[in-house]
Amino acid sequence: MPYELIIIGGGPAGVAAGIYAARKKMKALLITKDFGGQSINSSNIENFIGFKSISGLELAKLLEEHLRSFPEIEIKEGVLVSKIEKKDKLFQITDSAGGTYETKTVLITLGSSYKKLNVEGEKEFEGKGVFYCSICDAPLMKNKEVAVIGGGNSGLEAARDLLPYATKIYILEYTNKPKGDPITLERIMASGKVELITNAKTEKIGGQNLVEFLEYTNLLTGERKQLKVAGVFVAIGFKPNSDLVKDLVKLDQWGRIIVDHKTFRTSCEGIWAAGDITDTLYNQINPAIGDAIKAVLNIYDYLNSEREKN
């Protein structure tokens, strides 16, 4: 017997979908490498409704516990999905451990992962001063000067994670104004340790064995400048994890899955998507949860109408 629904991804969207599928008593399976998605990299989430403050890892645990409190849903943890194939009216899904599953519908909530800068020295110095997880690696920057690339929320949060350790934090923003929440910006600027550099295009990261400097161009004057820093935290956003389905569903120019924003259907009948992997306007936990729930409810309606047809 095929599943009625397979949910791929265990971030907030996937878990929300799993809970609703369980409550609808759908024959459903959720496949994920880990729970929590990219939110586990956040030291402190202050806008998840109902929680004044919660760490990403705590949130991930609560999500997992909530999902596991429903025996109705099957969970396959610790594997990645390696293939999705359409076979007549069903989909066949293969995981990285070689398991295969058949399902009538698929909901993709695979989210996104760190975007790289693609500048000279970035790859060479990864882990040697170039970091992507500020909550993990900020403590290694004790008494050091560092640069954060990106003035969006993740960049501002990286600067916040660095405040207790670094002596000086440069935030390099490509445009003329950081896009992150003003409340976070005000707080980190109040520390006196942060210098905001706007219109800055990062060009190069260099050093001997570890990072020693960064070069950027001031986009207004064209002038190239150097900063002596021991660390570069890259926080320029995320790229959707849509490689798996690029031949099955329509993607936009940034590789995000195009969905209908009422039903969360993709261009392929039987496949839905929700959360950061889609062409949503706002990459946030709260709306991702709402979108995933709407997707599951639509899948439920779809399965019912398919049943009536037969």
Next chain:
Amino acid sequence: MVKIYTTTYCPYCKMAKEYFTKKNVAFEEYNVENDEKALEEMVRKSGQMGVPVIEINGTIIIGFDREAIDEALEANK
């Protein structure tokens, strides 16, 4: 012998420790945030500074990589 080099709030460090606990594998933790000797050792062994770094009987694993951990544990049974 399993060693894990960590920082205090690193989520992948916590996930790795929980993974070892779940598998009943004993480990020694070195928090490199306040232990410069351990930090030096970690950089020397792994050639980089990112955490977590896991050492399983001489095998160095950078990051929380479940498959690499399983493999190293299996090889050292």
